Amino acid sequence: MDGTNHSLFDARCREQAPFAIDVIMQLDIFGIVLFSVLTFMATVSIVIFIEECIYIYKKVPPNKKTLIIWVTGASPVIGTMSCLGMWVPRATMFCDMTSATYFATVIFKFLILMIEEVGGDDAFLRRSEKKTLKISTGPCCCCCPCLPNAFITSRNLFMLKLGSFQFALLKLVLTILSVVLWTNGNFDPADVAMSGGAIWINSFIGILTIIGLWPVAIIYIHLKESLRVLKIVPKYAMYQMVLILSQLQTAIINILAMNGTIACAPPYTSQARGYLMSQQLLIVEMFIITLVNRLLYRRQYDPLPEEDGEEEIKKTLTSKNAVENV
Template identity: 70%
Template sequence: MNNGSNRTVDPSCRDNPPVAMDIILKLDMFGIVLYSTLSVMAVISVLVFIEECSYIYRKVPSNKKSVIIWVNGAAPMISAMSCLGMWVPRATMFTDMFSACYFAIVVFKFLIMMLEEVGGDEAFLRRAGSHKLKISTGPCCCCCPCLPHVAITRRSLFLLKLGCFQFALLKTLFTIVSIVLWTNGNFDLSDLEITGAAIWINPFVGILTITALWPVAITFMHLRTTLRTLRIIPKYAMYQLVLILSQLQSAIINILAMNGIIACVPPFSSPARGYMMSQQLLILEMFIITLVTRLLYRRQYDPLPLDEDQMDDDENTKMVSMQKSP
């Protein structure tokens, strides 16, 4: 006899994620409605993004088209990849990694977008020539207000860009390495042994992520008042929300699943069900974010005045930073 400590475990709770056909054949009425609704949301997200691209190509200056399209595409791209992962659970690792690589590029593009909104690198340096950057900001140094302020020069601007670009480059590189190791059986997210590849790659990617978010936060804190009329604060909030939902939320759900807190429901094992819940939540969340970002970026793109004598009397107070010490 089996007692409470020796219960029979459904074999599917130990299996790999089911194939797409198994999901389709086992869907009940609620499942059909749920999957259909989420799929329609993902399709609408992509269609809204395509329509927004058409608007951007017609209305936006050429120097801003590319970066704005990249930033606008974060939520629709994650929604589309999550939809694929929902229907094909065995491809979840690939869809998640593709979404993560895309967002790594978006981090760099968001920094470039803020610079382009003030007229580009040269205009930024002219505007900020008498100011300093406050580097005691999140996610690295928000608890270190004693850090010195940094002069805004070509070198410091280059370091800000480099801090973001390294994430876009190295994240893609580590994704390729992870896929290669996975095909050889050496990469498993549930393998927390010291000899496993995931335990080394994932923390290092986390450090790269924090390092890349820091320059964006520094630049945003410096330009948030200057770009307030361009609604940079809600844009930055949407960018941060995509980061939290696609990275932190998914990581929490997957950790709960790997520890068995999310129960196994055949044909899904606990980890597979955690991944499935994460994909479904992301489709809904990214659908809402797609609609909000469309409202934020659909505007007239009139250039800001480039010279100090063209600004209003209060424009000089809009740079949120410390004046150079005498």
């Protein structure tokens, strides 16, 4: 029997994820170099983020400071949590929960940031008073092109904000609930049985995620042309990349690991090795996204150029005032 088949029946393949000391002790030269480089990438991401926060605090208008810090912090936070999970495999569940909870807040913050880029709620409503919102868009209603467009009102704007805010709030609540159930032995991310809590909580989170992403897509489609000069397209692309890589990519790898497609490699179980692969990929990917975000967000934030309709109104008002003064 060769070494590969032997590893499938190794008793350590049926154990839990290894302790941090076991990970360190089994590292060879390649492993030491790999872990060192990935840790360096995660550290550099945090340093870049801190430097960017200092710049934003000094140069950016107050209404956008915290929003930009939250949005640009997604990639370094996820990269750092992945690095911690790589070194301490038994903390992976908590690291993943922290990353997911943070990004749930980022979804809401990105929505508010797009609105603030046009001047806030009042400016958004003023610019869009004669326009409508296309609601037949992903990820919720992309298959329903027959849906009518919605008028842009303060109530509809509030509902869009509420749609994303509920995900940020309920994700935090469900994360706390998951930890409480885990301490009582009722929650295990690897347990997909109907009697377990993970399948129900994760399914509910999936529904909340779709609802939370929908308002962001609606606002983005509506403001894409207006905010093109502010590089909203690449910013939205980076936001989508973080979403896909941190959620979809991780889910696919974890499913493959739970099905045994990813082989066990002691001291890593099949599932722990899947987590390790996902974490190592995320560290590199989030490092690259951090660099790109620095180019996109570290800039002078000048007022958004006004649309033609607003310029005409201002010119008319200016002319009237000039006539009255004469």
